[in-house]
Amino acid sequence: MSLIIAKNVSKVYRQGETKVTALDSVSFQIAPRSFVSFVGPSGSGKTTLLNLMGILDNPTSGRLEVAGIQPDRLTRVKAAEFRGENLGFIFQDFNLIPVLTVFENVEYPLLMVKRAPQKERKERVLDLLQAVGMTDQRDQYPSQISGGQKQRVAVARALVTRPRLVLADEPTANLDTTTALRVIDLMHQMRDEMGVTFVFSTHDPKVVRAAETTYTLTDGRIDSPLSQKPGGGNLG
Amino acid sequence: MADILRIALRNLMRYRRRTYLTASLIAVGVTFVLLFLSASGSFQNLMIGQITDAMLGHIQVHKRGYMASIDSLPLNLNLEPEEVRQLTRVLSQTEGVSDFSPRLKFPAMLSNFMETTNIRINGVIPRRETAVIPLLPGRVREGNTRLLKGELYVPELLARGMQLKIGDLVAVIATNEDGLVNGKKFRVSAIIESVTGPGGRDGYMHLEDARDILRITDDQISEVAIRVSDFSRLEPVAEQIRHRLAGGAARNGRPVFDVRTWEGLTPFVNISRMIDVMAFFIRLMLIAVVLVSVMNVMIMAVYERIREIGTIAAIGTKPSRIRTLFLCEGFMLGILGTGAGILLTGLATLIINSLQISFNFGRQAGLILTTGLELNQVVLVSLIVIVVSTLAALQPAHKAARMKPVDALGHV
Numbered sequence: 284m285s286l287i288i289a290k291n292v293s294k295v296y297r298q299g300e301t302k303v304t305a306l307d308s309v310s311f312q313i314a315p316r317s318f319v320s321f322v323g324p325s326g327s328g329k330t331t332l333l334n335l336m337g338i339l340d341n342p343t344s345g346r347l348e349v350a351g352i353q354p355d356r357l358t359r360v361k362a363a364e365f366r367g368e369n370l371g372f373i374f375q376d377f378n379l380i381p382v383l384t385v386f387e388n389v390e391y392p393l394l395m396v397k398r399a400p401q402k403e404r405k406e407r408v409l410d411l412l413q414a415v416g417m418t419d420q421r422d423q424y425p426s427q428i429s430g431g432q433k434q435r436v437a438v439a440r441a442l443v444t445r446p447r448l449v450l451a452d453e454p455t456a457n458l459d460t461t462t463a464l465r466v467i468d469l470m471h472q473m474r475d476e477m478g479v480t481f482v483f484s485t486h487d488p489k490v491v492r493a494a495e496t497t498y499t500l501t502d503g504r505i506d507s508p509l510s511q512k513p514g515g516g517n518l519g
Numbered sequence: 520m521a522d523i524l525r526i527a528l529r530n531l532m533r534y535r536r537r538t539y540l541t542a543s544l545i546a547v548g549v550t551f552v553l554l555f556l557s558a559s560g561s562f563q564n565l566m567i568g569q570i571t572d573a574m575l576g577h578i579q580v581h582k583r584g585y586m587a588s589i590d591s592l593p594l595n596l597n598l599e600p601e602e603v604r605q606l607t608r609v610l611s612q613t614e615g616v617s618d619f620s621p622r623l624k625f626p627a628m629l630s631n632f633m634e635t636t637n638i639r640i641n642g643v644i645p646r647r648e649t650a651v652i653p654l655l656p657g658r659v660r661e662g663n664t665r666l667l668k669g670e671l672y673v674p675e676l677l678a679r680g681m682q683l684k685i686g687d688l689v690a691v692i693a694t695n696e697d698g699l700v701n702g703k704k705f706r707v708s709a710i711i712e713s714v715t716g717p718g719g720r721d722g723y724m725h726l727e728d729a730r731d732i733l734r735i736t737d738d739q740i741s742e743v744a745i746r747v748s749d750f751s752r753l754e755p756v757a758e759q760i761r762h763r764l765a766g767g768a769a770r771n772g773r774p775v776f777d778v779r780t781w782e783g784l785t786p787f788v789n790i791s792r793m794i795d796v797m798a799f800f801i802r803l804m805l806i807a808v809v810l811v812s813v814m815n816v817m818i819m820a821v822y823e824r825i826r827e828i829g830t831i832a833a834i835g836t837k838p839s840r841i842r843t844l845f846l847c848e849g850f851m852l853g854i855l856g857t858g859a860g861i862l863l864t865g866l867a868t869l870i871i872n873s874l875q876i877s878f879n880f881g882r883q884a885g886l887i888l889t890t891g892l893e894l895n896q897v898v899l900v901s902l903i904v905i906v907v908s909t910l911a912a913l914q915p916a917h918k919a920a921r922m923k924p925v926d927a928l929g930h931v
Binding site for chain 2: 334337339340359360363364365366367368370371372374376378380381382383391392394395396440441444
């Protein structure tokens with residue numbers, strides 16, 4: 284049973300009179316607990332594909348299913364609920380909330396999305412901060428920690444709601460090599476411990492090597508899997 | 520909700536200077552409005568107190584039609600003895616009536632035997648009159664504060680014009696209902712402070728002297744002035760009197776009595792209403808200040824945090840929750856401004872009251888401007904500011920809630 288099924292998914296944007304095809308009839312399947320990367324140059328459609336899988340946008344044509352749901356059939360509110368229940372996000376620029384501490388940033392989805400009770404919030408946040416090695420920095424603000432630490436906080440925030448799928452858009456783009464490898468290791472470890480599926484876009488070879496399945500995108504099309512280990516599949 | 524308010528406060532504090540500036544603007548607005556309302560309210564109460572306690576009484580009862588001809592003080596519209604008895608009975612039984620004073624009023628000529636002028640005579644029972652208008656003795660500029668038979672209180676205006684002094688003999692000449700002219704000598708026992716308006720020519724004598732001049736042998740009177748024990752319950756008491764009187768003497772199905780509170784008896788009520796209108800517009804200005812400043816801050820907050828809005832939307836925050844977050848920011852801004860404004864008003868009140876600022880109004884001199892934090896005004900203004908602040912955040916909050924996460928995340 285696949286967590287994500289994409290069949291002939293296309294996304295076309297309008298820029299004035301011009302139509303820009305960001306994704307052109309893309310098909311693939313992603314199994315639960317897999318570690319999948321999409322690689323490709325800038326403008327190849329990686330972020331667009333992640334946005335579609337993250338129910339942040341709808342495909343222009345084709346069929347996309349995420350955890351058994353077709354995103355284009357959801358209302359704005361239902362889509363938000365779905366994301367809160369099933370998805371976690373890691374962004375290239377970390378996107379932490381500057382006025383909240385490390386603890387509060389990780390707690391935020393539990394508070395604003397899940398409305399979990401305080402005791403449960405505290406337990407889950409502390410567990411995750413320990414897992415990502417950020418317990419000592421729990422009371423610091425994002426401006427007081429390094430880029431690698433910010434991304435570890437972002438990983439914790441993405442996992443705190445216990446999602447089925449984490450989508451990471453260029454998670455190592457703003458990190459040095461050592462830090463990038465640590466973050467990749469951390470994501471791998473979380474996948475193994477929590478059984479979460481990780482899908483990320485990257486053009487970082489280190490990240491590509493860590494993935495079990497890698498899809499190459501060129502001009503909105505999937506060429507072929509560069510490598511395929513157990514847990515991934517390609518209909519393309 | 521407490522958590523959202525906490526986050527809202529943190530968000531406001533990320534632009535500390537802008538938040539403090541806006542909160543200060545609201546605080547200054549709240550302070551000015553509260554001070555104005557307090558000072559104008561104090562002025563109104565002072566004036567109403569002066570008018571009711573020194574001249575009118577709280578309520579007056581006349582025969583219907585009398586007030587339409589009040590300028591000529593018509594004797595043919597006096598209350599008849601039977602009507603006076605009914606009225607006395609009703610007033611004695613009405614809860615909330617502290618005391619009442621019968622008055623016989625008529626126009627007369629005042630002569631110092633050298634020159635004459637017109638005067639409006641109030642024939643009263645002194646003890647009853649001072650129970651209803653306790654400031655009457657206070658209006659005595661010179662002379663005896665106890666009015667006896669054969670004595671006359673002359674208004675300051677006429678005393679000055681006719682060069683009258685305490686102890687002088689004067690004659691009061693009047694025409695009665697039958698057209699007969701009669702006169703009587705009086706000793707000037709007091710010169711009383713004039714009041715603004717037609718009451719500036721009002722003199723006082725004993726009710727029995729007034730009846731002697733007019734050759735009235737029965738108990739007819741022109742009006743009854745009433746004092747209520749609780750001024751805040753003035754209208755219910757007046758309504759109770761109206762109701763009870765309506766059940767009694769009615770001619771041809773029409774009520775005989777005309778019951779009016781002070782508002783229906785003096786033109787000052789127009790000034791009082793003007794002050795109310797000014798207070799309304801001052802409140803409107805405050806609303807405009809709060810609306811524009813909070814809306815400006817919140818619009819900027821939304822534009823500056825588009826990517827952040829995209830992030831919280833992406834992680835699953837519902838649009839309604841995002842809207843609430845921004846509304847809470849407007850709400851907290853209102854709370855900050857109002858709180859600071861109330862503190863500032865308290866401080867300004869202490870300063871103003873310690874300065875003992877005096878002012879004159881009409882013939883009233885040396886009135887002291889007093890201000891104070893009136894709970895009902897503080898609550899009303901606070902509610903207005905907080906509600907308007909929250910409403911001002913509504914449009915920006917709605918905009919934030921409606922943003923598509925994919926567009927917001929891509930915002931540079």
